Amino acid sequence: MPEVKNYKVTEPYLDLKCGLGEAPFWEKDRNTLRFVDIVKKKLHFVDLAKGPSSHKQWDLDFSIGTTADIEGNDKEFIFGGKNGYGIMNRETGESRQIVPMWNDEERKEDGGGKPGVGATREVRMRSNDGAVDKEGRYWVGAMNDPSVCKITDEGILFRLNPDLTLTRAKEQISIPNGTSWTLDNKFMYFTDSPSGQITKYPYDISTGKADWSAGKPFFTCPFEGGVPDGHAQDEEGFFWVAIFGAGRVVRVNLQGEIVAEIELPTRCITCPGFCGTKLYITSAEEEDPEKYEWSKKFGGAVFEVDVGVRGAPLNKFKMGKKA
Known part of the structure; x- marks a missing residue:
């Protein structure tokens, strides 16, 4: 087993009390950190x-789960929102939906959800994590919205293509999370958090298709009560994986072994994101405050740690058609 490097963070960079902080993203040209609070429907910015x-x-009228930059467009960014993909102006906050995720049939009542709410699939679902591949396709996972219904395997992994066509790439997902590709783009990594693992799939970058039948476990969470959540890839191709429920981010090498560990002062860690050599790490409010009282104080905070390695460059969505 490789030697494990240890980091310990005791104080937050931003103590915001997010309900569900997520999707830390570096606006490199502006040196700005962008991230969301899915539960409280907020979008946050920090000039680093x-x-x-x-x-x-x-303050937003809807939840956003993930964001990405657009190639050749510095004024706007693209996002995966409550009901579909949209575009938002960085300066004004104005937004518009460009591609809905759900069809007319999924907007009809189907008897699902809790009594009085969640009667349609569209209402029951929301976007969660996402990432852009080297060819500019934006992958976004949708899952059951816990504020509306319990989580099932109703989730879908969508792929928005540059021509703005939408592909339902993978179905029967519970909580779609960390998505990325090997540096040579021959494999895709995808996390369905309740499985406790990140799975590696053969990937055809020319078509944007993964071979879902040939997936192999890449990383299995070894921490009791923890599951892999979002992750960030560094320039060496290693992964920094948030372990939700275990108060950690771990660095995982290409063999799926832990080679570094960041200990954090709250339990529900959601996602790391690189800004230079620093990781900015989002978290959620403590889900079980009576059992884990130590975790309450900084639940929903954002943390900062310099790990001495730069992140892999982030791909931008290639808008091949006006939206």
Whole structure:
């Protein structure tokens, strides 16, 4: 087994009390950190040159689970929202939906959900994590919205193509999370968190298709009560994986072995994101505060740690058609 490097973070970078902080994203040209709060429907920005005092937030009318930049468009970014893909103006916060995820049949009542709510599939679902591949396709996973119904395997992994056609790439998913590709783009990594593992699939970058029948376990969470959540890839191709429920981010090598571990002062860690050599790590409020009282204080905070390695470049969505 390889030697494990240890980091310990005791204080937050931003103590925001997010309901579900997610999707830390580096706007490199602006040196700005962008991230979301899915539960409280907020979008957050921090000018990293100025630090935490520069934090600003936008209140939204809907939840956003994931965001990405658009190639050739510095004024707007693309997102996976409550009901589909949309575009938002960075300066004004104006947004528009460009591709809905759900069809007319899925907007009809089907007897699902809790009594009085969640009567249609569209209402029951929301976007969660996502990532853009080297050819500019934006993959976004949708899952049951816990505020509306219990989580089942009704989730879908969508792929938005540059021509704005939408592909339902993988179905029967519970909680879609960390998605990325090997540096040579021959394999795709995907996390369905309740499985406790990240799975590696052969990937055809020319077509944007993964061979779902040939998936092999890449990383299995070894921490009791923890599951892999979002992850970030570094320039060496290693992964920094949030372990939700175990208060950790771990660095995993290409053999799926843990080679570094970041200990954090709250349990429900959701996603790391690189800004230079620093990781910014989001979290959620503590789900079981009576049992895990130690985790309550900084639940929903954002943490910062310099890990001495840069992140792999983030791909941008290639908008091949006006939206």
